[in-house]
Structure formats: C-alpha cells, structure tokens
Amino acid sequence: MIEKDYFMRQIQVLVAVLLRILNLTAGKDFFTAKAEIKDAVKLTTGFSPEQIKKLSIDELVMIFNMYREDANAHAAYTAKFLLEESKILEEEKEIEQSLTGYNKALEIYEYLNNNNLIPEKLEFNIKEEIKFLHEKLNHHF
Numbered sequence: 001m002i003e004k005d006y007f008m009r010q011i012q013v014l015v016a017v018l019l020r021i022l023n024l025t026a027g028k029d030f031f032t033a034k035a036e037i038k039d040a041v042k043l044t045t046g047f048s049p050e051q052i053k054k055l056s057i058d059e060l061v062m063i064f065n066m067y068r069e070d071a072n073a074h075a076a077y078t079a080k081f082l083l084e085e086s087k088i089l090e091e092e093k094e095i096e097q098s099l100t101g102y103n104k105a106l107e108i109y110e111y112l113n114n115n116n117l118i119p120e121k122l123e124f125n126i127k128e129e130i131k132f133l134h135e136k137l138n139h140h141f
Contacts, residue, residue: 010070014044014077015123021084030088037085044078049085052078053104057111072112073119079108080124083133099137106133 017040024033041049045063052060064071064078086101109130112118118126 011073014040014073017043018077018080018084018123021081025084025088030092033088034085037081037088040081041078044074044081049082049101052082053100057107060108061111072117073122075108075112075117076119076122076126079105079112079126080129082108083129102133102137106130106137109133 017036021033021036021040024030024036038049041047041052045052045060047055047063055063060075060078061071064075082101083105086098086105089095089098089101109126113126113130
C-alpha cells in the first residue's frame with residue numbers, strides 16, 4: 001500500500017512538472033523550460049535527455065522496468081518530456097537535435113502502443129502524439 005501511494009505521488013509530481021513545462025513553453029521561457037525538462041527526465045529515468053536519446057529501446061525498457069508497476073507511466077512521461085524539448089529545439093532552429101528527440105519520443109510511444117502498454121490515466125493521448133510525430137517527421141524534415 002505504501003509503495004502504491006509513493007508511485008501515485010510520483011505520477012502527480014510528473015503531471016505538475018509537465019504543466020509547468022507547458023506553461024513555460026507557452027510563455028516562450030525556453031531556457032527555464034529546458035532546465036525543467038532535464039530535471040524531469042532525470043527524475044523519470046535517472047539519466048539526462050542527451051543520454052536517453054543515445055540508448056536503444058531495449059536499454060530504455062530495462063531502465064523503465066526498474067519502476068515495476070509504474071514503468072509504462074515513466075516511459076510515457078519521458079517520451080512526452082523529450083517531445084516538448086524537441087518542440088523547443090525546433091523553435092530555436094536546432095533542427096538536428098529536435099529531430100533526434102522527436103525520433104526517440106516516437107520510438108518510446110510506439111513501443112508502448114505496439115505492446116499494449118499505454119497507461120490508462122495520462123494527461124495526454126499517446127496515439128495522438130504518435131500521429132503528430134509521424135506527420136512532423138514525414139512532412140517537415
């Protein structure tokens with residue numbers, strides 16, 4: 001029971017961080033938003049966004065599985081944070097870096113989708129995110 005409460009609080013923290021990142025991005029405070037993203041990815045994985053982007057999906061699954069029952073939520077939020085960072089990087093004309101992030105976010109989302117592992121209660125729709133990423137990568141790069 002205590003472990004379940006801990007995981008629920010951790011998800012609540014991730015939701016709060018995501019909302020803070022979205023607000024910072026909307027306000028064009030990209031510097032602070034990227035710092036929040038870096039901290040959020042470190043919270044969900046123990047690694048920096050740059051390190052996560054270099055790992056294979058198998059290595060990422062191993063990292064996410066350390067969280068046992070919340071592995072899929074950690075994977076979904078990590079992908080969301082990478083997606084938001086990529087949008088910022090694209091806005092800043094860092095196209096190569098944004099492309100890397102978009103591809104890694106898509107890889108994580110597709111893993112969750114293809115293996116029927118999409119968490120039920122998320123603040124965003126992974127299937128819509130996958131559609132967005134496919135359109136972004138096929139038409140804009």
